[in-house]
Amino acid sequence: MTRPADFWNTVYDNDTAPWVIGEPQPAIVALEREGGITGRVLDPGCGAGEHTILLTRLGYDVRGIDMSPSAVAYARANAAEQGVPSAAFEVADALALGDRPEFAGDPPGSAPAFDTVVDSALFHVFGTEDEPRAAYVRSLHAICKPGGTVHVLALSDVEPGFGPRISDTLIRESFHDGWTVEDVRPARYRGRVTDPVAQDAAHLEVSASGHVDLAAWLARIRRR
Numbered sequence: 034m035t036r037p038a039d040f041w042n043t044v045y046d047n048d049t050a051p052w053v054i055g056e057p058q059p060a061i062v063a064l065e066r067e068g069g070i071t072g073r074v075l076d077p078g079c080g081a082g083e084h085t086i087l088l089t090r091l092g093y094d095v096r097g098i099d100m101s102p103s104a105v106a107y108a109r110a111n112a113a114e115q116g117v118p119s120a121a122f123e124v125a126d127a128l129a130l131g132d133r134p135e136f137a138g139d140p141p142g143s144a145p146a147f148d149t150v151v152d153s154a155l156f157h158v159f160g161t162e163d164e165p166r167a168a169y170v171r172s173l174h175a176i177c178k179p180g181g182t183v184h185v186l187a188l189s190d191v192e193p194g195f196g197p198r199i200s201d202t203l204i205r206e207s208f209h210d211g212w213t214v215e216d217v218r219p220a221r222y223r224g225r226v227t228d229p230v231a232q233d234a235a236h237l238e239v240s241a242s243g244h245v246d247l248a249a250w251l252a253r254i255r256r257r
């Protein structure tokens with residue numbers, strides 16, 4: 034569900050985010066090892082910044098953006114703590130990236146900036162709301178180079194769990210004009226059980242490290 038920045042700020046300020054796990058998502062680590070990430074990279078809805086930190090450490094030119102100032106403050110502190118102070122974060126709305134000349138080119142669309150987008154658990158936030166979801170897809174189209182790749186790691190509705198869970202069909206149907214959905218495969222998304230999700234997570238097995246692995250989709254989508 035689309036939420037204002039204040040909602041997300043509170044989650045970071047109170048340390049109740051079930052997605053803040055102190056490490057990058059294993060599915061994104063594997064994606065990088067498989068060679069799925071190339072060129073200039075955008076990490077929209079970067080949250081605690083783990084993926085921007087990981088990719089910066091590995092030598093990628095990557096930008097993490099989040100609409101929540103508290104998330105960006107958290108990510109910057111996290112990067113400094115992990116010894117990667119050059120990791121670049123900024124506050125920005127992922128629904129309006131095309132308005133940014135440095136992302137979309139000037140005039141907009143003339144020179145999109147990014148070769149790869151790594152969306153970890155942002156797309157599903159817009160879940161069943163048609164307009165924000167369509168705006169997000171348009172926004173990605175504006176900043177992604179022709180031939181570039183968008184990877185979407187999103188919670189899946191095939192198992193009970195917590196958070197906004199979506200179908201693979203929703204991913205396929207959302208990226209139509211100007212995109213080719215090349216692959217949507219089952220994956221896992223690692224989380225932790227915090228108070229706001231405790232009830233929905235009661236049936237989940239918590240690992241020794243305090244994590245739960247939730248059903249997810251990993252989609253690879255090519256910008257035409």
Ligand SMILES: C[S@@+](CC[C@H](N)C(=O)[O-])C[C@H]1O[C@@H](n2cnc3c(N)ncnc32)[C@H](O)[C@@H]1O
Pocket residue numbers: 036041052053058077078079080081098099100101104125126127128152153154155158
């Ligand atoms: C479920 S969290 C995922 C965080 C991170 N990518 C991860 O996997 O750990 C979603 C993040 O998207 C951010 N967000 C929500 N709506 C956004 C928007 N319109 N533009 C940018 N960021 C947004 C939230 O502040 C939050 O940090």
